[in-house]
Amino acid sequence: MEKEIKIWIDGTEITTSKNKTILEAAKENNIYIPTLCYFVNTEPKANCRICTIMINNRMLTACTTPVADGMEIQNNTEELTDLRKSIIELLFVSGNHFCPTCEKSGNCELQALAYKYKMLVPRFPYEFPHKQMIGKGSKILKDQNRCIACKRCIKTIKDKKGRRYFATKYRGYKLEIVPDEEMIKTISEETAQQAMDNCPVGSIIKKEIGFNMPIGTRKFDKTPIGK
Amino acid sequence: MIEKSNKKIIATASLAGCFGCHMSILDIDDRLLDLIELVTFDKSPINDLKQFTQPIDIGIIEGGCCNSENIENLKYFRQNCKTLISLGECAIMGGLPAMRNGISIKECLQEAYLDGPTVQENKEGILPNDEELPLLLDKVYPCHEIVKIDYFLPGCPPRADLIWNALTAILLGKDIELPYEVLKFD
Amino acid sequence: METTLQEKKIFDTLKKYGNNKSRLIDILHELKNELAENKKAVRKILSEKLEISAAELDEVISFYHFFLFGKGKYNIYLNTSITAELKDRDKVKKAFERYCETPFNSVTQDGLIGLYDTSCIGMNDQEPAAIINGKIFTNLTPYRVKELVQGIKSNKPVEELMYENSGDGNNSHPDVNSMVYNNIRRKSIILNKDYPVYSFLKKGIKEMTPEEVINKIESSNLRGRGGAGFPTGLKWRFGCRVPSNHRVIICNADEGEPGTFKDRVLLTEYPELVFEGMAAAAYATGSDIGILYLRYEYLYLLKFLNKKLIEMQASNLLGNNIEGIKGFNFNIRIQMGAGAYVCGEESALIESLEGKRGEPRDKPPFPVEKGYLGYPTIVNNVETLATAVKILHFGPDWYSGFGTGDSLGTKLLSISGDCKLPGIYEVEWGIRLGEVLEMCGAEDVQAVQVGGPSGMLIGMKDLNNLNSIELMKWYKPSGMMVAEKFFDRKLSYSDLPTGGSIIIFNNSRDLLKEVVLNFMSFFIEESCGACSTCRNLPYIMKNKLQKILNGNGVKKDIEDLLSWGKILKASRCGLGQAAGNPILSSIFNFRYLYEKHIQSLVEFNSEFEIEKAVTAYSKFVHRKPVLYHLQ
Numbered sequence A: 001m002e003k004e005i006k007i008w009i010d011g012t013e014i015t016t017s018k019n020k021t022i023l024e025a026a027k028e029n030n031i032y033i034p035t036l037c038y039f040v041n042t043e044p045k046a047n048c049r050i051c052t053i054m055i056n057n058r059m060l061t062a063c064t065t066p067v068a069d070g071m072e073i074q075n076n077t078e079e080l081t082d083l084r085k086s087i088i089e090l091l092f093v094s095g096n097h098f099c100p101t102c103e104k105s106g107n108c109e110l111q112a113l114a115y116k117y118k119m120l121v122p123r124f125p126y127e128f129p130h131k132q133m134i135g136k137g138s139k140i141l142k143d144q145n146r147c148i149a150c151k152r153c154i155k156t157i158k159d160k161k162g163r164r165y166f167a168t169k170y171r172g173y174k175l176e177i178v179p180d181e182e183m184i185k186t187i188s189e190e191t192a193q194q195a196m197d198n199c200p201v202g203s204i205i206k207k208e209i210g211f212n213m214p215i216g217t218r219k220f221d222k223t224p225i226g227k
Numbered sequence B: 001m002i003e004k005s006n007k008k009i010i011a012t013a014s015l016a017g018c019f020g021c022h023m024s025i026l027d028i029d030d031r032l033l034d035l036i037e038l039v040t041f042d043k044s045p046i047n048d049l050k051q052f053t054q055p056i057d058i059g060i061i062e063g064g065c066c067n068s069e070n071i072e073n074l075k076y077f078r079q080n081c082k083t084l085i086s087l088g089e090c091a092i093m094g095g096l097p098a099m100r101n102g103i104s105i106k107e108c109l110q111e112a113y114l115d116g117p118t119v120q121e122n123k124e125g126i127l128p129n130d131e132e133l134p135l136l137l138d139k140v141y142p143c144h145e146i147v148k149i150d151y152f153l154p155g156c157p158p159r160a161d162l163i164w165n166a167l168t169a170i171l172l173g174k175d176i177e178l179p180y181e182v183l184k185f186d
Numbered sequence C: 001m002e003t004t005l006q007e008k009k010i011f012d013t014l015k016k017y018g019n020n021k022s023r024l025i026d027i028l029h030e031l032k033n034e035l036a037e038n039k040k041a042v043r044k045i046l047s048e049k050l051e052i053s054a055a056e057l058d059e060v061i062s063f064y065h066f067f068l069f070g071k072g073k074y075n076i077y078l079n080t081s082i083t084a085e086l087k088d089r090d091k092v093k094k095a096f097e098r099y100c101e102t103p104f105n106s107v108t109q110d111g112l113i114g115l116y117d118t119s120c121i122g123m124n125d126q127e128p129a130a131i132i133n134g135k136i137f138t139n140l141t142p143y144r145v146k147e148l149v150q151g152i153k154s155n156k157p158v159e160e161l162m163y164e165n166s167g168d169g170n171n172s173h174p175d176v177n178s179m180v181y182n183n184i185r186r187k188s189i190i191l192n193k194d195y196p197v198y199s200f201l202k203k204g205i206k207e208m209t210p211e212e213v214i215n216k217i218e219s220s221n222l223r224g225r226g227g228a229g230f231p232t233g234l235k236w237r238f239g240c241r242v243p244s245n246h247r248v249i250i251c252n253a254d255e256g257e258p259g260t261f262k263d264r265v266l267l268t269e270y271p272e273l274v275f276e277g278m279a280a281a282a283y284a285t286g287s288d289i290g291i292l293y294l295r296y297e298y299l300y301l302l303k304f305l306n307k308k309l310i311e312m313q314a315s316n317l318l319g320n321n322i323e324g325i326k327g328f329n330f331n332i333r334i335q336m337g338a339g340a341y342v343c344g345e346e347s348a349l350i351e352s353l354e355g356k357r358g359e360p361r362d363k364p365p366f367p368v369e370k371g372y373l374g375y376p377t378i379v380n381n382v383e384t385l386a387t388a389v390k391i392l393h394f395g396p397d398w399y400s401g402f403g404t405g406d407s408l409g410t411k412l413l414s415i416s417g418d419c420k421l422p423g424i425y426e427v428e429w430g431i432r433l434g435e436v437l438e439m440c441g442a443e444d445v446q447a448v449q450v451g452g453p454s455g456m457l458i459g460m461k462d463l464n465n466l467n468s469i470e471l472m473k474w475y476k477p478s479g480m481m482v483a484e485k486f487f488d489r490k491l492s493y494s495d496l497p498t499g500g501s502i503i504i505f506n507n508s509r510d511l512l513k514e515v516v517l518n519f520m521s522f523f524i525e526e527s528c529g530a531c532s533t534c535r536n537l538p539y540i541m542k543n544k545l546q547k548i549l550n551g552n553g554v555k556k557d558i559e560d561l562l563s564w565g566k567i568l569k570a571s572r573c574g575l576g577q578a579a580g581n582p583i584l585s586s587i588f589n590f591r592y593l594y595e596k597h598i599q600s601l602v603e604f605n606s607e608f609e610i611e612k613a614v615t616a617y618s619k620f621v622h623r624k625p626v627l628y629h630l631q
């Protein structure tokens, strides 16, 4: 048995064990910390920063920070809620999110978080960047308009040799997540589906299906994310 | 008629929108009758009044701005309305018409009138340039990037309940209630 | 049969590095020409051999400035630092464009010359400066540009484009042969050549256990000179905690903070001290692997430094059982960077060393627990390591006799900008900023940027109001921009901390238009892009500042900038956390400069201009842009 330790999240005492992250410990205790780039059973990379919590006035990401005995964590404060909301808004304005046209609408984690934080209009100006769609001759369509660069596809979608279907390109403001144009031509039905499912937003779309869940029955139509 | 002075005055407009938001206003169903008790409609496509006839309390804008007429109209509303609401995705972020943003006007017009697969016959290569037509803008603008907007009600179309909650709250000077089911972007 | 020749070179290169993915940066450096010539084919072979997808290969190539750009036979990288701008970079840039007949960030039609912007190249005391095929050209003028381009067009080798006389000191050493100047203007305990090289390795070390070495460094209170100021002794102690078969000492010579060039001078004139410092750290911590991460901009020093290492190996100052000490096995290799400021961040540096994109890691685990290839790794700045040797030789008490309070010893300052004598100054910690300015002959000073763009602008006006104290809580600057009334403040970790970059601006400078915009562009260019915050927000903030400078700002825009800046603090590394500082600290301390541009009576201005918005359409359909009015 791992040694038991105690931590506090917004004043609530939690008993957990070492070698867990704050996110895992919270999850086990039904405390919701929002995530976007985190994906179960993969190494966290903390790209989205949405799971930011505070310990001793320092911002840390819950998905990467291990618990330590006696830790006092702030999660649902006004300041953090506004920070998370602003990150969601940033992701909206720096892409092109036309939800009514999007196959993922209703099942999209970005949108669901916007609902959760009651985003009515982003505080930042819309950028309307010009973005590509990639996917000629493939079973999938990679729509750069909707990609939030969480890198979940990079971490999870690989072939038998371990080669990645998706990779990062450029850096900074120009950064993109692109598919390997050769590999996606031969991507299997299964892998394509998995890629689409693992993407939190509608940036990876399996062709020839879509809009097959009526409004009202989709994941986040009635149930807020994290409930 | 005597009570009219107590009623708030509402005006609405559809800019680069599809009238879906206006439909959604009507979609508040029998509550329309309650609404009529509280407000009077001035300039609006609903009653086909073309001019403002008095100072407006609440202006409701559907659609973003894709041409010069939209801009004029929106500014006209701002000048005449105490409170201005962006109603729906198009007013808030340009919506579907804004899918052309990021593509140059030249490419858009070429595709639509000259080279696109759905162009039937345009041998002379005519482009819409009649002086009567409003001028196209380089992109579709959200309303709040043109004038100050006081409230935003998202949705495509916005849920009737959202419109109802918002209008009644604004009329009664309360905070708008936003239950989970009413705030949606599609 | 060119392809086979090319293929052979690729196979040979791969073999040289044992088909090892973690040496990808070296492989790409060696195959640079091949990649420029025939990218597709080379990519195919490389990705097959390394068993990665082509996209994965591009992932690394497209991260590094010098891999992504450089498609000409001659590649000219003119640096964009603020100090170059102050010295008429713009004229030099235009001259290049005129004589090369191509705009910047493109290649001439014949493929001969590529013109590129690049971030600060560490030549701030001899600007404007450019790199041409690895060689540094300083103090450029439009006339000089004309000469250079003429030379290039007649296909002269790049060495022949240089003037006969090269720079001072080792800059004219045949293995360096560069026209760079050291401009050492003030020497003190570190720069004084009062120490016979390798004395500590040859003698002192034999009288000390590793533990004693660490104790000495600890009791000297030496703090890291890379900017963060972490106690060096403690870092070395942490570095031996986790059990491991290998341990790593990395010397961080990425020196990317604009306005910093002291590591360049140390490596040119005092390389022995730096390598000896690495060996001392290795002895103290039981490390066997040593790597100097040298920024690509300093490529011209590579041959010289490598020869030093070979000499050290030949005289058993590196290698096995160094100086006869049983089990003291340590070797050093040099890894070239490839153009990425963020690779100066220690965990990004380690990623880069492993052949990946230089994206910082989340901490914990810290490098001292799990670093290069998973081994405990100590990353130290060049100056830190050089200082450590002197402390070990002359003793911690000697060292503590210099400096002040929490900041003992001396600091190398890289001074540039508006002053008579830019260059390297070794000063004692605790010196008044005003004295530094006198030293370098700065007059009519408006502001000083202490600590580079990551630092801060500070002015008198706001210091005492509550708002600023509130703001200070989340700034945690590693330096700052200082206004005149503050020139009595002292350089120290607790007052004005600095990695050594001091840039001076006189009263003729427009702090917002020239300086702050330049710094914002720097962060936008250099962000690794991993964090949603640092990837997107600096760009938006810069646009907002531009809006204000265009005269379209309203009060709310200033408030927006202040509150948006806080969001950046959620970023993973120091780059993103500091990326808002140029704007934040200039609002904080030079607010009147903003207010000058603001339309104070206007509540709303979105900067929308209908005349502009209809031009594209009117032009294309040949229609007069006459705007009719509804009423």
Ligand SMILES: Cc1cc2nc3c(=O)[nH]c(=O)nc-3n(C[C@H](O)[C@H](O)[C@H](O)COP(=O)(O)O)c2cc1C
Residues within 6 Å of the ligand: C223, C224, C225, C226, C227, C228, C229, C230, C232, C252, C253, C254, C255, C256, C257, C341, C342, C343, C344, C345, C346, C347, C379, C380, C381, C382, C384, C385, C573, C574, C575
């Ligand atoms: C964006 C960024 C860039 C950095 N660049 C450098 C650098 O060029 N040189 C350096 O020594 N440290 C740099 N650092 C600091 C290093 O992460 C690290 O703290 C330092 O190398 C440790 O050495 P020291 O303890 O001897 O100062 C940088 C940090 C950040 C966040």
Ligand code: SF4
Residues within 6 Å of the ligand: A096, A097, A098, A099, A100, A102, A103, A104, A105, A106, A108, A109, A110, A111, A146, A201, A202, A203
């Ligand atoms: S990805 Fe999500 S947020 Fe973006 S358009 Fe689709 S549903 Fe909307």
Ligand code: SF4
Residues within 6 Å of the ligand: A146, A147, A148, A149, A150, A151, A152, A153, A154, A166, A177, A198, A199, A200, A201, A203, A204
């Ligand atoms: S495609 Fe989807 S999973 Fe991949 S990085 Fe973009 S948003 Fe994330």
Ligand code: SF4
Residues within 6 Å of the ligand: C342, C359, C360, C526, C527, C528, C529, C530, C531, C532, C534, C535, C571, C572, C573, C574, C575, C576, C577
């Ligand atoms: S803060 Fe910026 S540079 Fe640092 S890891 Fe995040 S994106 Fe990369």
Ligand code: FES
Residues within 6 Å of the ligand: A034, A035, A036, A037, A038, A045, A046, A047, A048, A049, A050, A051, A052, A061, A062, A063, A064
């Ligand atoms: S979920 Fe932790 S940073 Fe994205």
